[in-house]
Amino acid sequence: MGNNKDVSFEKALARLEELVSKLEEGNLPLEESLELFAEGIELTKKCSRHLEEAEKQINILLEGGDGKPVLREEDM
């Protein structure tokens, strides 16, 4: 499962905010500004892609015979 993607979404968004405020401060050299801008555009694409992700199935969590959790797919 490991939802690294969602952690990275949050990080990407935070980075995007950081880039915007850095750019808005406006005292960067042109070359660096352009680099940050390119990175920012990449991030907006990445974040937008994440937003377009399809609905996921719902899992039902049950207790197995050994007391450990067991997952079952369910269409609700």
Added chain:
Amino acid sequence: MPFITVRELTLRIKELLESDFLLGNLWVKGEISNYKKAASGHIYFTLKDSYSCVRVVMFRSRARNLQFGLENGLSVRVNGYVTVFERDGQYQLYAERIEPDGEGALYAALEKLKQKLAAEGLFDQASKKKPPSFPGCIGLVTSPTGAVIRDMINILRRRWPAVRIILAPAAVQGETAPEEVARGIRLLNQMPGVDLIIAGRGGGSLEELWAFNTEIVVRSIAASTIPVISAVGHETDFTLSDLAADLRAPTPSAAAELAVPDRVEIKRMIDMHRVRMTRCIQQKKAVYRQRLEQCAKNRVLARPLETICDQRRMVLDQLERQLGKVVQGSVKESAGKIALLAGRLDTLSPLATLARGYSLAFGPDGKVLREARQIKTGDSVTVRLHRGVLKCEVREINKTNDS
């Protein structure tokens, strides 16, 4: 009249009691006194009212499902059956279920438990965990049927479709509810990747919400390493679960709204960021373009030939002129020298002597004649003049000693 044994008497009374329909399953109201919990887990107390009392026992298997703490003085309703404890010859009420009697008792029990758990620090603000802003996976602990779960799933999916949902089904009222809700929270904590838990149910009476006031549920919420949002009943309902949870939502639907961001809003925010970045970079470009134009207007760049080439051209011309002078001077000088040398060479040339009227005579062998005895009469002699050559014949030889 025959005697019967004590045991026979006891068994007869026991049979009599057990054959009674009402005594087999009844509810009794009263106040708890002489409360005692044995090491075995069985519970013993006396249930009394102002006139009478009855001994009550609740076995461990039943006591485990108790949804609140018992104590002396508490008004309760006890459900169970009556029979005789043969050894003591005493009839007893064997309790299957015990509930607080009336709202007053319910609140008293609730307050008691609240103070106990608060003293343990289960409601401490400092230990609250912050729910993640973008949960990838949410665990729901609630009834798998009914409007509540459907509403929550609809809201979660509408706002943030990428979220993964794991439902831990649990009865949310009734005897097994506390155990099932606590188990759901515990199992979700064993699943890797769950970012957030919502535990709750729809509105109901205080009794119906009771599971969320039980010690086992409150403890499971406090023990969860995953942030928990409590979502019990309506806005005005407060439970101990709300106090133990990391965040309290007024309703299950509100919990779903709190749990995930709205995709539309986030999309708008990302678009806004893009617009702001683009505006920044365009402003930046404009500033640089202006600087560039300023530079372009500079004379050096505007008329580069004039400033760069023409000046150099001038220098070059000057150098060329100088070089020309030098070369010409040197040619003239050389010409003078050559004329001088040619003059001197001229004076040395035999041809110059011939010009003055002298001539050269060559013998038949072509050698220059210096003495008369080099020749005989009749020999042919060639005489070279300044201009022209004479072929002569020697007629007479006068030998002299002229040097």
